[in-house]
Amino acid sequence: MEFSSKLLERAVNEMSQLPGIGKRTALRLVLHLLGQPESQSLELADALKTLRSEINFCKKCHNISDHAICEICSNPHRTEEIICVVEDIRDVMAIENTSSFRGLYHVLGGKISPMDGIGPNDLNIESLVEKVKAGNVKELIFALGSTMEGDTTNFYIYRQIQDYDVVTSTIARGISVGNELEYTDEITLGRSIINRIPFVASLKS
Amino acid sequence: MEFSSKLLERAVNEMSQLPGIGKRTALRLVLHLLGQPESQSLELADALKTLRSEINFCKKCHNISDHAICEICSNPHRTEEIICVVEDIRDVMAIENTSSFRGLYHVLGGKISPMDGIGPNDLNIESLVEKVKAGNVKELIFALGSTMEGDTTNFYIYRQIQDYDVVTSTIARGISVGNELEYTDEITLGRSIINRIPFVASLKS
Structure with a gap:
């Protein structure tokens, strides 16, 4: 041109x-x-x-924020005992939109991806492990995308904290609400059968 | 959000x-x-x-330029006698890429479009008419897109200059070089039959 x-x-x-x-x-x-x-x-x-x-990152959760501690971390109505581990601010915004989560977040800033030259030290993993070691955290929810990189990152963090007294979980994968079975891919459908939940529990959500 | x-x-x-x-x-x-x-x-x-x-527009052709007179208008190897009327700089760049035109351009800055509130006075039409009146221009080539607005603009300019001694032409519409007839839309195909050119002339280009 x-x-x-x-x-x-x-x-x-x-x-x-x-x-x-x-x-x-x-x-x-x-x-x-x-x-x-x-x-x-x-x-x-x-x-x-x-x-x-002038951009700031929250000192606690590493989310983008205008203040040293972001609004979510400084909200007294939210519990510090449950931490949802996400990749970036978009995931925080998506989960906040559901109004289903009253814990705090921890923004990693990416996923471990050797292909892109991103190792554990490039992400905010150490401060997460520190939080767990401090003993206030009862549950970690892994909410990274279910890709190879996401699974690797989850597992890396899990290895770092498995000896501490903390419950780990991942968000449920399955058929989208309102979706037909015949249009769902096999892997998702297969997993949703293996990870089936008691019918009575499904009525509550 | x-x-x-x-x-x-x-x-x-x-x-x-x-x-x-x-x-x-x-x-x-x-x-x-x-x-x-x-x-x-x-x-x-x-x-x-x-x-x-800091953006400048060429004083002669109204194209975007870093100087008072753009490189095309100040090129002594180009003829002032043929002026190609285009909508914006993208058209100039497209035609320049063909290396088929050695005249000058006149950039209107848009097309007459009452729906969008763009009238003749919002475009660089007056200076074009002045150029024709000055008498140096022998041919005007209308190279606006062949839409309702393009046709309206062409006709508006034509009415302003029809009493002066200047040839007017439009760029040829027809089937793209290398295209199959069966995939060409009816309007283009119909026009290309009506505006057919002598076979010998087609060999030259």
Whole structure:
């Protein structure tokens, strides 16, 4: 792509570094900004700059937060005894939307993935183990995606804390509520038969 | 969507103002930036800010340019006698890529579209008519997209300049090179039969 303007070329190149945004899409986005009032571009630029330079992570759960301790960790109505282990802020937001969980979170910041060069030391695992060692935690819920990397990470953490007095669980995998059996993949259906739950228990949720 | 951070929320909101980018995609992009070195976010922010505040438009053809007169208009090897009328810089880039055109461009900046509140005065039409009146232009090539708005804009300009001594043409519509007839839509195929060209002429291109 040849540009008539170095300024335009630079903006398109920077924009196309974002995942899923190619050169053509980047050009479309940048031209859209040029067609809008100047304030919109400046607001976007400032929001990105401020975010990156002023962003904080909660000292307890490592979630993105504007304060040293995030709103969830500082909420007195939530119990410190149950910790849900998640990958990033999107998982926190998804679980919070269900209003089904009153414990705290621990955001790992990723999953162990040797292929991507992400080892245990790149994630917030040590501080989680410290929490368990301190003895206040009664249950850890693993809520990572059920991929090879997720399972590896779960198992790595489990090995670190298995000698302590803490219950570990993973969120239930099974058929989505409202889904037909015939459209469910075999692995999910197979697991949901193996991990069946008492009928009376299923009535409660 | 509820955010644990106002900074994050602001960045996501600004990002999701871009066309085709919803809240979820915006969040994905912003989280990606947070995972990258700080310099990448700052570079992107600065590129957008600089683009918007320092952008120039060529005084002759209204294309985006870093100089008062763009490289195409100031190229002595191109003829001023043929002007190709296009909507925006993407069309200029597309035509330049073909290396088939040695005239100049005139960038309208859009198409007449009453539905979107875009009238003739919102576009760079007056300066085009002035160029024709000045008498140096021998041919105008209309290269707008063949939509209702494109046709309206072509016709509006044609009415303004029909009394002057200038040839008007539009780029050829027809079956794409290499395409099968059976997969071509009826309108394009119908037009390509009506606007057929002498076989000998087709051998030259």
